[in-house]
Structures are given as structure tokens and as C-alpha cells.
Amino acid sequence: MNNQSIKLEVGGSTACYTVPVGPVHPALKEPIRFHFDLDGEQIVGVDIKPGFAHRGIEYMGMRRNLIQTLYLSERICGICSISHPLAFTQAVENAAGIAVPPRAQYIRTIIGELERIHSHILWAGVGAHELGFDTLLHLTWNVREKCMDLLEELTGNRVDYAIPIFGGVRRDIPAEKAPLAVEALGYYKGLLDQLVDTFLHDKSIEMRTRGIGALTYDQAVELCAVGPVTRAAGVPKDVRQDMPYLAYADMDIKAITPRDLGVEPTGDVYDNIIVRLLEVAQSIEIIEFCLENLPEGEITSIPKVPALLAALKNAEGEGIGRHEAPRGEVIHYVRLVEGQDEMAAWKVKAPTYSNLMSWVPKFLGDEVADIPIIAASIDPCMCCMDRVHIADETGTTSEKTKAELVRLSREKTRRICG
């Protein structure tokens, strides 16, 4: 979508505006810029420009040794801080032919699924906030803390857990820690019905999300969308199911779509909520399986770092690593050259990269007040806006603050609820 001009019907009953939103964003916490073409309140065109937080991480990674780059990969995303290392370590292990002990594969999976639980609950809170339902924001972010506490107990950190290392994991989950995980999982199981009921059976949430930000099955496939965004449209894509790895290979993982709740998928915001809530339940089951079947044995195949660095330096080849992160498929490609500490090539792909284009059909036809919740619906990893500049046909500009957009969104909730 390329919009270069403001379309106007001066003197008519309606006027079309081009409204730039961002690069500081209305809904979340990282920069991206949208240009919306509006016919009255309705969105009739959208142009998207990312790149405002481009840090050159791949460039930096190709100038460091692989262990240094592993820590860098953990900092690609704060929320998905194990998702990128999981894909990266698998890519390097595939390229270098390094095996991962069974116990380490299960520990990686446990931490990856804990990340999914707290990420999805975080997203649910953000979505509630955008709709003006801050009680629910506070509830969700409060219950999310249980997962963050557990991660801290198991890894030492709330984010950037530093668990994967090439050939295994850096820390074990000792037997005395397992009851903490069991207790936390029980806590979430007890809350799931309440979360599902509050999000999916609340009249105002339903009215603000049903039919809003829709994405068809065909659009999701053609645009190569990933994660809950594509599954909400009824596309059963999930790397854990399609091409299993780690402990997922021992389970019968099934991609979750709204059909699992008896809802015919439309890819709208409501369907995105369904998928993410059901995936919290799925993650609990996966972690329980891993804890019950946690293999005994070593946690790394090359425990000494100098030996590991030497093995990596002697490796030659290329590899692909994929992981189904909370937001969708993460993929890393690496090429290693013998005798070289750093990678010859490294490509990182995060889920938002794949879902960027799906925003276009999701926005079209909806209203200005829906922008925050539609933007949030793909759970983008680029966020938050401070203000919006609105230019009218005379070139006069005005500003709308983030608070103003949130107010518009909340007014719409009140209006349609009568």
C-alpha cells in the first residue's frame, strides 16, 4: 500500500484525510509509523513504515564470537528473550553438528512455554487497556507476576534468562524447584476459566472486538502471517506441530484455532483473544508433560566454554533454527566458516516481520477508534505512541495525544454499549 497524497473532497459531505500515526505509537511501546487514509472515521488506506528501532544486531553479531552473539540474540526482544536464543542455538547446532542432551531439550521447552504464558497474559492486559477495561489490565498483569516469579526462581532472571547455550542449557532445574512450577501451573489452571469468561463473555469486549481487525484465511496464507494472528484466521500453522523440535517432538501438539472453542474463524481481534487464551492452557499442559517426563542426565554436551568455542571455530556449514515464539515463528539462518570465530552470515526473522503486511487488510474498513486495538491485536514487537499529527486539506495540523486516542477508543466502547 503506497499512499503519497491526501485525497480530498473539499465542499462535499465528507473529506478524506491522511493521518500519520507514529513513529511513536498509539497503543504500545516501540516506534512504527502508519499513514491512514480516512473517509470520515473509516480507514480506506494504510501505509506502514517500520525501521525506527533498527539496531543493526545482525551486523554486530557477525563481528563477535558465537557465545558473545548468543547473549546479543537474547536481547533482540525483551519479552521473547528465550525465543531468539532457542532458534539461534538450534541453527548453530544444526550447522556445527552439535547434539543437545535430552534433559536440556526439555528444560529449553519448559522455559519457552513459561515465556508464552507470561507473553500472552501481558498481551491480554494491553488489549483490555486499549478498550478502556483497566480493571482487567490490572487483573491480568497481577496474575502474570506468578509466572515471572517462577522464571526468576528457575533461572535467576525475570527476563533474559540466559538458559540456552550451544549444546545444552546453562542451568538445571533441580528436583527441589519442580514443586514451585507445579504450584504455579495449578494457580493458572484455577484462573483460566475466569480469564476466558471475562474476556470472551463480556458484552463490551465482544462488541469492540467481534468483526474488528478481521483477516481471512486466504489473506493470512498469502501474506505469510504467523503465530496467533494466522491461527486466529483458521490457518493451522504452528512450528511445534508442523516440524517438531526439542520436547515438542515427543508430544502431539496441535495448532489452536478458534474452532477449538466452536467459533468459526474470521481472524478478528476476538479470535486473536481466543487463540492466545487457549494457548495458555496448552502451554500449561506442555510444561506438565515436560516436568513429568524430564529425562535424567547431563544438561550440556560440551560443558567447558573454551572447548565449545574451539568446536564452533572448527565448524563449517549452514543451518536453520526455528521456534514457535508467543507471537509466531522465529527463524535464524547461520553460515559458519572453519577457522573463523564469528559467523559468515546471520539472518534473524521475528514474528512481527511476518505479520507486518497482515495489518493492512486488518485495518481497512474499520474506524479510527479501532486503531489501537487492531494495532495491538497482532501483539507487535514495536510499540507505543506519544502523539498523532493530523493534517487537514488546508495543510493545517493538529496533534492528538496518546491519551486522546485512548479516550476516543473508550468513548466508542461506551457509545456502543449504550
Added chain:
Amino acid sequence: MNPEQILSSFREALGEKVLEDRTIERSVGVLKSKPVYDIWLVVGRDDFHDVVAHLCAKFDPHLSVISGEEIGNDVALNYHFSTGWGEHYGEATFTIRTLVPIDDRRLPSICDLLPGAQTSEREKREFFGLEIEGIPDDRNIFLPEGSTLHPWSKEDDGGTSKELKRLVKWEARDE
């Protein structure tokens, strides 16, 4: 469909247009071991669009991303597809590699076949200075609008570093 059936389909339909193919079998699973497959193809630039067209017509691919690097006198581009999604253990990665000469950086777009390729094509266009013929939108996507720098190209000749230093200095200005 197993990897050999997929490759046979390409050999039959495209013959010598597929310059090289290989399949890597990996074993996954702890309680019960099962194979998964990475398929790699090398094709010429002139045949690249035909090969992707066959993939799209027969195997309903998902494009994850395009990776690339300059090797010698070529830009080596890897199109990381996967096929068989939607089924338990049904998917294989399917990477198509093609080489673009650094002194003739043209390549056909595949957006007519798979619109979702646009983001990754735009990224490769700006980072390597490629001319992607038929791309629906050839503006910069991740680099600043109007920037003519190509950071991943060896012909960039320090231009990106100079620009980065200028931006850092500009950001740190005391106003």
C-alpha cells in the same frame, strides 16, 4: 509428501533448471526419535521465478524470510520457504538459493506469486542495493526514507559507518 517426492516433482517439471539439490535429515525427539527434513535447492537467477512458481503451484509454501550475503562476485540469496504446514510432522524447510552478480544486481520479484514476500524483498533491495523487478513497492522499509546506503553490500565502502557516526553525533548534540 516426503522430500524425495518433492524433489522429483521439481526435477520432472524443471529439469536442468535445478542446478543442485540436497536433503538433510535430522532426528528429533527424546522418547521416540523421528526424522525431519531440510531441503536445499540452487537455481540460476533466470530460472528462479519459474522454480518458485512451481513451488507455489504444487506445495502451498510459507515464506519465512530471505537471507543473503555477498560471496565473491555474487550476492547469494536464500529464500527460506517451508512446505507441508498444518500437519503434525508434515513440514519441511525448503530453501532456494540463487546467485545475483554484484555488477548486475537484478532479480525478479516473487510478490506476484506470494504477496507476503514483499517485506523481505524490500529489505534485501535496500540492504544489498538490488533491483527487484516487479516489486509492488520499492521504497526503503527499514532504512531511512531516501537513504541510498546499502549496509550489507561490500561496495558500501564505509558509507554506512560514516552515516552512523554522523547520526550518533547528531543524536548527542546539546540542544
